[in-house]
Amino acid sequence: MRQAADWYARLSADPHDAAIGAAWRRWHGQSEAHRQAWRYVERVGRRFAALQEDGDTAVRTLRAARRTELSRRQALRTLGVLSGGALLGWFGWRDTHLAGLVAAWCADYRTATGEVRDFLLADGTRIWLNAASALDSDYQPRLRRLHLLAGEVLIDTAFEDRPFVVDTAEGRLRALGTRFSVTQQDGHTRLAVFEGAVEVRTAGSGAARIVRAGEQLRFDRRAIGDPEPAAQARQAWSRGLLLVDDMSLAEFVEELSGHHRGYLGVAPEVAGLRVMGTYPLHDSERILGMLEGALPIVVQRPLPWWTSIEARR
Known part of the structure; x- marks a missing residue:
């Protein structure tokens, strides 16, 4: 299987x-x-064949939508509406990516919940930002530096003499001519290398390790975890798709949460259920409906912005 x-x-x-x-x-x-x-x-x-077709349409729609950018004033008004209620503001801050996005509101590159965007940098490097992500760019005469503030970025580096590094809260990653993804998570960074190699150096202890193509690992400020095979599906979100190969429901919800508005949680008794398939990231509600039909779960929505996945009684 x-x-x-x-x-x-x-x-x-x-x-x-x-x-x-x-x-x-x-x-x-x-x-x-x-x-x-x-x-x-x-x-x-x-x-999930119907969802696949919808996903292809969604990718085209996202590309067209990139041509239009909301003004910062409009976005601030939207944020004000979201945080108008005390409970909504608290749970939005605590249980979604809003905390990181508010902290990185002035970032050079950023995406909203449910939004995936790609950018071409000055040196020809191409980056894709996953939903609810923020990134700063600092290109200097002797160094190309990105700072991932929140979320996930997929990077296809352009060849140049200047070193290329990505900083996170846990350390620095130095690209050795490569294509790789970096995810900033609570207390650790996840790295997956698809081409070339990346050197990891922790911010706290200075521990270092070279991660080769086909490997992925996690690290915090002091220690670097053991490498494991990199999932090629980790690149699929850049095309508006979530490819799932025997993933736990808890991991699936974590992946989906950046594309779902409001709180999305899963009860411990069903968190270990296994999920597989191909899902379009533009329609999280339909994805939840399909999961509800395939697994012994029920999706509860006690409030419009609160969704929980529980065991079916």
Whole structure:
């Protein structure tokens, strides 16, 4: 099942890659067990076929919407409406990415909840900002520096003599000619390297490690975790999709929360349920409805801005 889910994610991400297609056919023909697992994954995947089509439309819509930028005054008025009620302001601050975004309100690059954007930097480096993210750029004569203040960024670095670094609250990452993603989370940073390599150095202890292509890890201010295989699906959000390969429901909710307005939580008794599939990030409510139909859960909305996932009684 794990292998079948992995092949499904890879084929979904690169449907026109002849090498991946040939490798999948070899795997599929090796045994009846492989074919049975693949049939099951296909059945699950068909449940989300309509969502896939909506996701493609959403990507085109997002690209068109990038041409229009809300003025800062309009955004401030929106923030004022969101924080008008004491409870709404408190839970929005405590349980969503608003705290990081307010702190980084004047950042050079930023996205709102549910928004994914890409930017081309002065040196030709291309970056994608995930939802509810903020980033500062500081290009100097001898150094190219980005500072990730909140959320997640995918970076495709341009070749140049000046070093390229990304700073987070936990340390510094130095690109060694590469494509990689960085996520600022509570108390730690997550790094996934897809091409090249990245050197990690912690801010507290100075511990250092080189992370190679195909690896990912987490680190805090003092220690660097062990590397594990990088999930290629971690790049899919830049195309408006969330590719899920045997992820816990708790992890899924964490990924989805930046694209969902208001509080989104999951009860501990269902947090370990496994999720797979391809989901368009533009419609979190429909995604929750599909999950409710596929898993033994119920989605509760006691208030318009409060959503919780609980066990079905």
